[in-house]
Amino acid sequence: MTASWRFSALADRHRALGSNLEDWSGMGTAWTYDKDQTEEYLAIRTKAGVMDVSGLKKVHLMGPHAQYVIDKATTRDIEKLKPGRSTYATMLNDVGKFVDDCVIYRMGPHSFMVVHGSGAGHEQLSKYAAGRNVMMMFDDDLHDISLQGPMAVDYLEKHVPGIRDVVYFSHIQTTLFGKPVMISRTGYTGERGYEIFCRRQDAVEIWDTIVSEGAEMGIIPSRFTTLDLLRAESYLLFFPYDNSEMYPFEDEAAGDTLWELGLEFTVSKGKTGFRGAEEHYRLQGKERFKIYGVKLEGTTPAAEGAPLLQDGKPVGVVTIGMYSPLNEHNVGIARMPVECAVDGTKLTVQNPDGEIAAIAHSMPFYDVDKKRRTAKG
Numbered sequence: 461m462t463a464s465w466r467f468s469a470l471a472d473r474h475r476a477l478g479s480n481l482e483d484w485s486g487m488g489t490a491w492t493y494d495k496d497q498t499e500e501y502l503a504i505r506t507k508a509g510v511m512d513v514s515g516l517k518k519v520h521l522m523g524p525h526a527q528y529v530i531d532k533a534t535t536r537d538i539e540k541l542k543p544g545r546s547t548y549a550t551m552l553n554d555v556g557k558f559v560d561d562c563v564i565y566r567m568g569p570h571s572f573m574v575v576h577g578s579g580a581g582h583e584q585l586s587k588y589a590a591g592r593n594v595m596m597m598f599d600d601d602l603h604d605i606s607l608q609g610p611m612a613v614d615y616l617e618k619h620v621p622g623i624r625d626v627v628y629f630s631h632i633q634t635t636l637f638g639k640p641v642m643i644s645r646t647g648y649t650g651e652r653g654y655e656i657f658c659r660r661q662d663a664v665e666i667w668d669t670i671v672s673e674g675a676e677m678g679i680i681p682s683r684f685t686t687l688d689l690l691r692a693e694s695y696l697l698f699f700p701y702d703n704s705e706m707y708p709f710e711d712e713a714a715g716d717t718l719w720e721l722g723l724e725f726t727v728s729k730g731k732t733g734f735r736g737a738e739e740h741y742r743l744q745g746k747e748r749f750k751i752y753g754v755k756l757e758g759t760t761p762a763a764e765g766a767p768l769l770q771d772g773k774p775v776g777v778v779t780i781g782m783y784s785p786l787n788e789h790n791v792g793i794a795r796m797p798v799e800c801a802v803d804g805t806k807l808t809v810q811n812p813d814g815e816i817a818a819i820a821h822s823m824p825f826y827d828v829d830k831k832r833r834t835a836k837g
Contacts, residue, residue, distance in 0.1 A: 519585055546563050628645050779795060
């Protein structure tokens with residue numbers, strides 16, 4: 461493991477499953493396990509998997525100016541967010557380029573939690589919290605255990621009364637195995653799932669109990685990188701792995717617009733005054749590329765970073781690819797010219813071991829209407 465400054469209480473559980481704990485966002489994270497990753501993918505799609513996503517950064521904002529900070533730092537109109545609900549948002553810099561995404565949880569009138577990844581989210585919040593009547597606290601004691609898949613609710617209802625009434629992007633304060641937790645109807649898999657926020661001192665017991673009790677239902681531990689297989693067919697971007705920070709422009713600084721990433725929906729209708737707002741609106745229609753899907757022939761997935769060709773000439777790059785034996789499709793997320801981002805455009809993926817014919821294809825590839833992740837009851 462490379463040098464990390466954040467540590468999960470579940471590190472020994474990951475080591476026992478064969479992980480060397482690779483660094484992600486400053487935390488040793490389960491990149492690999494000693495088993496077939498496809499087994500984990502299939503479990504989450506058909507049953508459920510339990511995953512440690514504590515490497516996500518949890519930031520509490522409390523006080524009269526907490527809402528001001530979030531309104532300036534993110535693209536969502538937080539006035540409309542009710543306590544007990546959450547929303548997916550993005551953050552921009554002064555030139556209107558994407559720097560991080562996050563989920564904002566409203567805990568009360570003056571209380572929020574922002575959960576973000578490895579981008580500049582913490583710095584963005586700090587910028588607007590400075591000098592304001594708000595307390596900002598980074599919380600690594602709070603662990604995040606993600607239980608994802610169609611049987612997640614079947615398992616949790618044995619222990620949590622009313623869990624079936626928790627709708628998509630809402631959360632409840634409750635107990636699990638006698639421990640205080642917050643359970644959120646969120647995830648990053650394209651399935652119905654839940655994130656269990658718990659104290660560090662309770663994380664191992666909660667993890668062990670789910671793994672032990674869930675085994676008879678087919679619920680298994682899953683490594684962090686299984687998310688790559690799930691997100692590729694569910695159109696879930698992962699900063700910086702789909703961004704120009706990873707695939708730089710030849711003659712421009714790194715930074716992508718929401719229009720290019722297909723994330724413009726994260727801007728609340730009519731909202732102004734957030735960082736980068738004027739540039740964001742000005743850049744509409746000036747896309748230099750588009751994030752779009754590719755569908756490949758055969759069963760060999762596109763390699764991460766594989767060049768994308770049109771008529772033999774490089775035009776883009778596949779940022780992540782996967783083949784699903786369950787859904788029998790070979791798909792990926794790609795950065796490509798705007799004119800190529802049309803269903804049916806013929807392309808070629810240049811894998812290290814040969815070229816694969818492909819076409820441009822809209823996303824998501826799986827659960828297009830998002831009925832699985834939003835299911836009620």
